[in-house]
Amino acid sequence: MPRPPLVLTIAGSDSGGGAGIQADLKTMLALGAHGMSVLTAVTAQNSLGVQGAWALPVEAVRAQYRSVVDDIGVQAVKTGMLASPDLVTTVAELLSDLAAPVVVDPVSVSKHGDRLLADDALDAVRTRLLPLATVVTPNLDEVAELTGVTVTDEGGMRRAAERLLAYGPRWALVKGGHLPGQAVDLLTDGSAEHWLRAPRHNNQHTHGTGCTLASAVAVGLAQGREVPDAVRRAKEYVTEAIAAGFALGAGIGPVDHGW
Numbered sequence: 001m002p003r004p005p006l007v008l009t010i011a012g013s014d015s016g017g018g019a020g021i022q023a024d025l026k027t028m029l030a031l032g033a034h035g036m037s038v039l040t041a042v043t044a045q046n047s048l049g050v051q052g053a054w055a056l057p058v059e060a061v062r063a064q065y066r067s068v069v070d071d072i073g074v075q076a077v078k079t080g081m082l083a084s085p086d087l088v089t090t091v092a093e094l095l096s097d098l099a100a101p102v103v104v105d106p107v108s109v110s111k112h113g114d115r116l117l118a119d120d121a122l123d124a125v126r127t128r129l130l131p132l133a134t135v136v137t138p139n140l141d142e143v144a145e146l147t148g149v150t151v152t153d154e155g156g157m158r159r160a161a162e163r164l165l166a167y168g169p170r171w172a173l174v175k176g177g178h179l180p181g182q183a184v185d186l187l188t189d190g191s192a193e194h195w196l197r198a199p200r201h202n203n204q205h206t207h208g209t210g211c212t213l214a215s216a217v218a219v220g221l222a223q224g225r226e227v228p229d230a231v232r233r234a235k236e237y238v239t240e241a242i243a244a245g246f247a248l249g250a251g252i253g254p255v256d257h258g259w
C-alpha cells in the first residue's frame with residue numbers, strides 16, 4: 001500500500017467538532033492524508049460559542065511535537081489556535097528547523113467573537129511565526145489585527161497582503177469572504193497575484209471554514225503541489241464543505257466533510 005501524505009496540525013480542540021483539530025483531521029482524512037495533531041488548547045464549545053478555553057503547558061506542546069516529528073516525520077504542517085504568547089514562541093522555535101512547508105492560519109477570534117489568541121500574542125505571531133510560513137491565511141478580521149489595514153475592497157486586500165509579506169511569509173492568502181456580496185480571496189507572493197473567486201453560498205452553517213481551508217492547503221503541499229495549485233484545490237474543497245454545512249444545536253452549524 002502506498003503511504004498517505006503525512007500532515008500535522010498544531011491547533012486547539014473544538015468540543016463541538018466543527019472547527020479546530022477536529023475540522024483539521026476530518027479534512028485530512030477526506031483528502032487522503034494521514035493527519036496528526038499537536039494539541040495547544042482545549043475549548044468548551046458548541047454552536048452558540050466558546051464557553052471556556054484552556055491553553056496547554058508549553059512542555060505538553062513540545063513533547064507532542066517531538067513524538068510526532070522524531071519518529072513519524074511530517075510533510076506539511078498547519079498551525080491554528082495558539083492561544084498565548086508563550087505557545088506562539090514555542091511553536092515558532094519548534095518549526096524553525098523543520099524542512100517542510102508550514103501553513104499558518106493566524107486564528108485570533110471565533111465567528112461568535114470569542115478571543116482565541118491573547119492580545120499580547122499578536123506581536124509574536126508577526127515577528128516569530130510569519131517568517132516561517134510558506135503561506136499565511138488570515139480572514140479580514142485577522143488581517144486588521146495583524147496589519148492595521150481595514151479592508152473594504154480589493155485594493156485594501158492588496159495593501160494588506162503587502163504588509164503581511166513584509167513579515168516574511170512566502171505567500172499571503174487574504175480571505176475576503178466577509179466582504180459584502182463577494183467570496184474573493186487574494187493569493188500573492190509579492191510578484192504573482194491570483195484572485196480566487198467562488199460562488200457565495202448563503203449558508204449560515206460555516207463554522208470551521210478557516211481551519212478546513214488551511215488544512216486542505218497543507219494536504220496539497222504535502223502532496224508536492226505548488227502553493228497556487230494547493231490553494232486553488234483547497235478553495236474548491238471548502239466551497240463544497242460550506243455548501244454542505246448543516247444545522248446543529250441552536251446556533252451556527254459546521255461545514256461538512258462527507259459530501
Ligand code: PLP
Pocket residue numbers: 011012013014019020021043045080081107109110111112116206207208209210211
Ligand atoms: N475553535 C477553535 C479551536 C478554532 O481553532 C477555531 C478556528 O479558527 C475556531 C474555534 C473558530 O472557528 P470559526 O471562526 O469558523 O467559528
